[in-house]
Amino acid sequence: MIEAAMIWNEPNNKSHWDPEIDPDWSRFAHMAKLAADAIRTINPRLSRVLGGISPIDPAFMTLMKDYGVLDHVDAVAAHGFPLDWNLWQIHEWPQKLDELRAVTDLPIWVSEVGVSSFGAEEVQLWGLKRTAELLKGTAERIQWYSLYDLPHTWEVTTRHKEAEGSSYYRHFYMGLLREDGSPKLALDEFARQTPDVGLVQWFHFEDPRLDEAVSWMKRLGVTYLRTGLSWADRFRPNALEWFDRQMKALEDFEVTITFCFTPEHRGLAPHHTSAPIVPEEFAEFCAEMTARYAPASATSIDRAGNRQPFSSSSRRPAPTIAPSHPRE
Template identity: 70%
Template sequence: MLEAAMIWNEPNNKSHWDPEVDPGWGRFAEMAILAAQAIRAENASLPRVLGGISPIDPGFLANMQARCVLEHMDVLAVHGFPLDWNLWQIDEWPHKLAQIRAHHDKPLWVTEVGVSSFGAEEVQAWGVDRTAELLIGRTPRVYWYSLYDLPSAWEATTRHREAEGSSYYRHFYMGLLREDGSPKAALERFACHAPRLGVCQWFHFEDHR
């Protein structure tokens, strides 16, 4: 069952949209509006979600508002990984949501949040519980990223790959399940919070999983 349509993913992340090609996100804005209009033409009741922003930047949404993108969206979304990549602490989640809500009254979803097991599985398990405590009840939808670890033979979608050091390799340890499908300690903790805590899982074309 299709419950919503998300337009792009992390449009303000340089790994997913090239600001050198489109420095003001003008082309992105045009594309997003056209996509939103096409979705509305096919299904008038399907919520249109602006791709989760990462970093959580009110300035980017102000740009999208100025370019008339937000009037074509029904839901805004954010992504956050404070224990792995973001320059803020996990307990700042309520403040991060408040920063967006101070300027926008549309529903706000957290469509990707996660903690890697790169350092220790116990850290990830703790991260599931703390994330649930901080976000469930503060936003209508929260999705844990991800179910599966990224296969080690694949590449993560980043600009500099291995040159990023441990920041790059953390991409391969975000799952509740290891690459071989075996469960990590965090899976049991996740089960305690489901279905209030959902799962975000990206699949490639012809993904073997």
């Protein structure tokens, strides 16, 4: 069921990793290597992917290579939104991937790409078609962000405000479905692109959309899904019960699971983007989740066509006040 474990999300984006705490990314690199090794210890066959970078920056990838991070992962990933807030044009996608290929021989996943319908749904429809034309056959994995628009009542945490390209409020209009679950123009086109194009859908803690999302994804022909398990959520009451429910609901998909978000009480600063006080604790979380949802024995069974039931035994951290964390 789980095809890959992704280590963090957009580590070079200050909305996801605080560069004031870790200006040279040395803390991130150390944490990422610990996490990758912990995942491999539990399941040597599970692909490990460096969290998708945004912006696409070959200098950052070179930095990760120099730190030795790329020696500990099986693939790297990139995110791009050229019609919304990246400062490059959509037809530059092949060039952007070539810039990364110039610094690494690892497979490159486009683990998050999308177009908002903020200006017009017709723009999103065109952008989906053009993105598929440009990326199919050139990237190891293509995953569209996302199934749902964000509810307007949710907070989207960003440190960019309106400084990077287009305004960040476009983030609320990235779904193929509106907030009320009704379809947009691009929905049918997305169904024509599956299974070559997968999907990204983040679920917040005890997300009421989970079952409906699964139903939609099956109707759309989705086989590849990227979602996340939050280290911060691990300290909420009933965290494992929610994680089990989420992962059980997604068992019919090939899932890339993203491990990210620092618990406030375990960060050098009380924020989900902070480098952790003890990076080994993030690695322990990655190992725990891998053992629970992608153990080596279960992976081999899955590839033979059978499913492994979840284990209910797992070490649980001491209860704490649940930290705040981003919805997406």
